[in-house]
Amino acid sequence: MILSARHVSYTHRSKRRTAAFALRDVSVAIERGSLTGLLGPNGCGKTTLLRLLAGILQPDAGTVTLDRRSLRDLTRRAVARRVAVVPQETHPAFDYTAMEMVLMGRHPHLAPFELEGPRDVDLAFAAMGRTGTDHLADRAYMTLSGGEKQRVIIASALAQEPEVLLLDEPTASLDLGYQVEIASLLQRLNRERSVAMIIATHDLNLAASICDTLVLMRDGQIQAQGPTREVLDSDAVQRLYGVAAEVRHHDAAGHLIVVPVKRW
Amino acid sequence: MRVVATVLGFGALACLTCLLAPLVGSTHVSLVRAFDRSMPFADNVDAQIFFVARLPRVLAGALVGAGLAAAGVVFQALLRNPLADPFTLGVSGGASVGAMLALTSGLSLAIGPVSPVPLASLAGAAGAALIVYRLATSARRAMSTSVLLLAGVTLNAFFSAVIMLLQYVSDFAQVYRALRWLMGDLDVGGLGPVVAAVPLMTIALVLFALLPSALNQLSVGSDAAASRGVDVGRVQRIAFISASLATSAAVSLAGPIGFVGIVVPHLVRLIVGVDHRLVLPASALFGAAFLVGCDLVARTLFAPVEIPLGIVTAMIGGPFFLWLLVRRG
Numbered sequence: 017m018i019l020s021a022r023h024v025s026y027t028h029r030s031k032r033r034t035a036a037f038a039l040r041d042v043s044v045a046i047e048r049g050s051l052t053g054l055l056g057p058n059g060c061g062k063t064t065l066l067r068l069l070a071g072i073l074q075p076d077a078g079t080v081t082l083d084r085r086s087l088r089d090l091t092r093r094a095v096a097r098r099v100a101v102v103p104q105e106t107h108p109a110f111d112y113t114a115m116e117m118v119l120m121g122r123h124p125h126l127a128p129f130e131l132e133g134p135r136d137v138d139l140a141f142a143a144m145g146r147t148g149t150d151h152l153a154d155r156a157y158m159t160l161s162g163g164e165k166q167r168v169i170i171a172s173a174l175a176q177e178p179e180v181l182l183l184d185e186p187t188a189s190l191d192l193g194y195q196v197e198i199a200s201l202l203q204r205l206n207r208e209r210s211v212a213m214i215i216a217t218h219d220l221n222l223a224a225s226i227c228d229t230l231v232l233m234r235d236g237q238i239q240a241q242g243p244t245r246e247v248l249d250s251d252a253v254q255r256l257y258g259v260a261a262e263v264r265h266h267d268a269a270g271h272l273i274v275v276p277v278k279r280w
Numbered sequence: 281m282r283v284v285a286t287v288l289g290f291g292a293l294a295c296l297t298c299l300l301a302p303l304v305g306s307t308h309v310s311l312v313r314a315f316d317r318s319m320p321f322a323d324n325v326d327a328q329i330f331f332v333a334r335l336p337r338v339l340a341g342a343l344v345g346a347g348l349a350a351a352g353v354v355f356q357a358l359l360r361n362p363l364a365d366p367f368t369l370g371v372s373g374g375a376s377v378g379a380m381l382a383l384t385s386g387l388s389l390a391i392g393p394v395s396p397v398p399l400a401s402l403a404g405a406a407g408a409a410l411i412v413y414r415l416a417t418s419a420r421r422a423m424s425t426s427v428l429l430l431a432g433v434t435l436n437a438f439f440s441a442v443i444m445l446l447q448y449v450s451d452f453a454q455v456y457r458a459l460r461w462l463m464g465d466l467d468v469g470g471l472g473p474v475v476a477a478v479p480l481m482t483i484a485l486v487l488f489a490l491l492p493s494a495l496n497q498l499s500v501g502s503d504a505a506a507s508r509g510v511d512v513g514r515v516q517r518i519a520f521i522s523a524s525l526a527t528s529a530a531v532s533l534a535g536p537i538g539f540v541g542i543v544v545p546h547l548v549r550l551i552v553g554v555d556h557r558l559v560l561p562a563s564a565l566f567g568a569a570f571l572v573g574c575d576l577v578a579r580t581l582f583a584p585v586e587i588p589l590g591i592v593t594a595m596i597g598g599p600f601f602l603w604l605l606v607r608r609g
């Protein structure tokens with residue numbers, strides 16, 4: 017177990033409005049090298065859970081532990097050396113090159129005022145090579161296509177040399193071709209580099225195709241978690257989204273598929 | 281390596297401008313005679329003009345230009361908005377209200393070489409910065425940069441109404457002095473006010489030095505920065521305080537001189553790229569050279585009549601900025 021949340025609660029606070037629970041008594045355990053899918057309807061707390069696991073937010077109750085040590089006892093830099101995040105979309109305010117974006121992943125490994133050295137540049141190039149973006153190094157990030165941008169951001173997360181990678185709907189704004197490409201890239205990175213991954217996604221078929229474990233969330237609570245084959249069925253889809261769906265094994269694809277079924 | 285080269289290059293430009301600018305003016309001055317120690321200072325006309333009349337003005341220009349340009353870079357990264365400048369968050373509006381109050385009420389409070397107008401504008405700037413900061417940090421756990429931006433823009437509009445009101449109720453001579461202050465002026469009348477602004481500016485510049493790589497992370501996004509180990513709240517606080525401090529010091533010394541804080545950072549980015557570890561020091565140095573250069577134009581173009589400096593920077597900065605917008609498409 018590399019990363020875990022134990023009985024974690026979090027409330028979005030605001031002075032006048034009544035406090036609303038974003039997460040209530042959530043416990044998850046992420047094994048080393050595992051690939052976990054985080055599923056649930058909009059607003060169920062997936063993103064909040066990812067931000068808590070990354071140490072970006074601090075829980076109101078409960079603890080998040082990295083390798084059995086509470087994130088509270090670790091510096092942000094120490095956490096960032098082992099846990100990296102890939103957001104849904106990244107819009108820098110200035111016109112950085114793809115290489116500069118990837119090199120920024122080295123930040124937690126550099127001392128204050130230290131500049132990136134040859135080793136950092138090598139690591140950044142290697143990360144770009146693994147995501148097939150090394151030929152884009154000198155291009156302006158903002159001129160890249162959606163799929164290229166996301167692969168550059170994944171490269172910058174890899175340059176961070178993490179043991180855990182948290183991805184928040186990494187394929188949500190991509191077309192089918194890029195979705196498949198990113199999915200197979202993630203699966204390959206997970207197997208070859210044994211980076212544990214948690215992917216929050218609305219794409220049930222993506223989750224079914226690459227995730228070995230699923231965590232199902234609704235209304236800030238965990239509904240179910242376990243191996244994908246055991247957790248993902250039409251009852252679960254009905255409970256999470258209120259949608260009737262057929263879930264069955266697809267022989268050619270080699271994994272479960274989810275197809276919504278009309279009922280009206 | 282690139283950092284060293286960039287700082288040396290822009291540093292040389294700034295030094296050269298500051299050394300040459302005092303030589304140019306309605307009266308010719310020889311640098312050799314100005315530094316000639318064999319003649320007593322009281323008899324050395326060249327030295328008098330160089331050291332007493334022109335050098336304080338050039339140093340004030342360098343200080344104000346560096347402060348405004350660097351503050352512009354920091355505010356742009358903090359707000360994640362390339363169109364922000366040192367005056368976006370109401371600091372200059374507050375400073376102007378303070379200065380207007382001092383100018384129109386005829387206050388005679390002074391500390392040493394510092395006259396009431398800079399002191400009042402400094403107080404106004406600090407007040408405005410505090411209001412904006414409180415608003416942006418009150419409702420939520422972390423600083424909200426969108427609240428920061430909205431509060432600053434609103435406060436600026438409010439302050440300009442207060443300034444108009446103060447001018448409306450004042451007599452003509454006071455209104456003229458007030459208007460002249462708003463146009464910006466580096467004729468600070470000796471080294472005293474410049475020296476008085478140095479400590480504030482030094483604190484701001486030292487704080488700026490802590491920021492560059494965190495500003496890179498912040499301009500990608502605050503969650504991205506946090507996930508790379510940046511203490512986002514702390515960096516935002518340091519950025520806001522240091523940039524407000526530099527802006528306050530600059531405005532209290534020379535009035536609200538526009539466009540330096542937005543044109544210089546963009547010009548520098550065209551040359552060195554967008555990495556803040558290059559942009560921040562280069563902008564401070566280039567800002568110094570830019571404002572001293574603009575002041576040179578202001579003093580000499582229609583000599584012996586001077587054009588107010590704020591008009592010159594706007595005349596140069598406005599068209600440049602439009603060109604930049606068109607060029608970026």
